[in-house]
Amino acid sequence: MDNIKGIIRKNNIRLTKALGQNFLNDEGIVNRIVDAADVGKEDVVIEIGPGIGSMTHELCKRAGEVFAVEIDARLIPVLAQNLKGFSNLHIINNDVMKLDLKRDIISLLSPERKPEAVKVAANLPYYITTPIIMKLLEENPGIDSMVFMVQKEVAERMTAAPGGKDYGALSLAVQYYSRPRAVFDVPPHCFIPQPGVYSTVIRLDIFKTPPVTVKSEELFFKIVKAAFGQRRKTLLNALSNSGCLAQGKQDIRQVLEDTGIGESRRGETLSIEQFAQLSNAFFEKGNSL
Known part of the structure; x- marks a missing residue:
C-alpha cells in the first residue's frame, strides 16, 4: 500500500473526531498486530474499523477470508481501491454495534468453507472500546480469539488481578469470557x-x-456491578444499597458469613471464584432472576 499520509491527502480524507479515527502509520506495528492475531490461511478474520486498509492489507495476505466492517461510508471506495487485488476481502459498510456477527457475517460462509478459527482484529475507537468488546464476548458468535488496539489504561483494567486500583467490573467480565494478555504498547507517534x-x-x-x-x-454480573458501584463501601453495604438482591441487610450479612467472605471486605479484593461462590449462594437463597 501507498504511504498513509499520501492516501489521506490524495483522497482528501478529513478524519472525524466523533468516530475516533486515528490511522496507524507504522508498518512494523501493523505486522506485529497481525502476528499477535496468529492469522493463517484456514482462518476467517473480522476486522472492525479498517479505515483505509493498512492492517486489512496484511490480513488479506495471510488469512483465508477477511470481513472488514467500516462505519464511515466515505472510506468504503478508498478501502476498495487500496485493496482491489484481494479476492478474499468482503467490505461491510455498517456499524458493528448494529450487526449480529453470527447472522450477518459467519453465516455468509459457504457450508464447505468451515474455517479452522474465526478471529477478530481491530484498532478500536477509544470512545466505544468497551461496548464493542463486551458485545463480542456476550453474543458469543463463535469467535476463537480477538486482538485489539485499545487505550493503555483500558488494557490494564482488562488484565488486572484482584487487589489493585485497576481491578473492577470490566476485569471480571473480560476474564469470565476470555484469557486476556497485553502484548505490547504503542506510542502516540505511530498514529x-x-x-x-x-x-x-x-x-x-x-x-x-x-x-x-x-x-x-445475570445475577453474577449484577453482584459484580454492585460490588464495584461504590468501591469505597464494604461488600455488605455495597450489596445492601444496590437493590439487586431480594434479601435485606441482615440476610446478606448471613450469606457473606456462610460463604466465608467477610462483610467488611471490598469488591476489589474478591477473586472471580469468590464472586461465583457468592452469586451461587444468593441464587440458592431465592435470587433466581
Missing part, C-alpha cells in the same frame, strides 16, 4: 493524528466454557 495517550495491543483467547460455574450469569 495519524496522534492521540493524547499510549495504546496497548491486547489479545483475548475466548474460553469454550467460563473458568467458573455460575447458576445465573
Whole structure:
C-alpha cells in the first residue's frame, strides 16, 4: 500500500473526531498486530474499523477470508481501491454495534468453507472500546480469539488481578469470557493524528466454557456491578444499597458469613471464584432472576 499520509491527502480524507479515527502509520506495528492475531490461511478474520486498509492489507495476505466492517461510508471506495487485488476481502459498510456477527457475517460462509478459527482484529475507537468488546464476548458468535488496539489504561483494567486500583467490573467480565494478555504498547507517534495517550495491543483467547460455574450469569454480573458501584463501601453495604438482591441487610450479612467472605471486605479484593461462590449462594437463597 501507498504511504498513509499520501492516501489521506490524495483522497482528501478529513478524519472525524466523533468516530475516533486515528490511522496507524507504522508498518512494523501493523505486522506485529497481525502476528499477535496468529492469522493463517484456514482462518476467517473480522476486522472492525479498517479505515483505509493498512492492517486489512496484511490480513488479506495471510488469512483465508477477511470481513472488514467500516462505519464511515466515505472510506468504503478508498478501502476498495487500496485493496482491489484481494479476492478474499468482503467490505461491510455498517456499524458493528448494529450487526449480529453470527447472522450477518459467519453465516455468509459457504457450508464447505468451515474455517479452522474465526478471529477478530481491530484498532478500536477509544470512545466505544468497551461496548464493542463486551458485545463480542456476550453474543458469543463463535469467535476463537480477538486482538485489539485499545487505550493503555483500558488494557490494564482488562488484565488486572484482584487487589489493585485497576481491578473492577470490566476485569471480571473480560476474564469470565476470555484469557486476556497485553502484548505490547504503542506510542502516540505511530498514529495519524496522534492521540493524547499510549495504546496497548491486547489479545483475548475466548474460553469454550467460563473458568467458573455460575447458576445465573445475570445475577453474577449484577453482584459484580454492585460490588464495584461504590468501591469505597464494604461488600455488605455495597450489596445492601444496590437493590439487586431480594434479601435485606441482615440476610446478606448471613450469606457473606456462610460463604466465608467477610462483610467488611471490598469488591476489589474478591477473586472471580469468590464472586461465583457468592452469586451461587444468593441464587440458592431465592435470587433466581
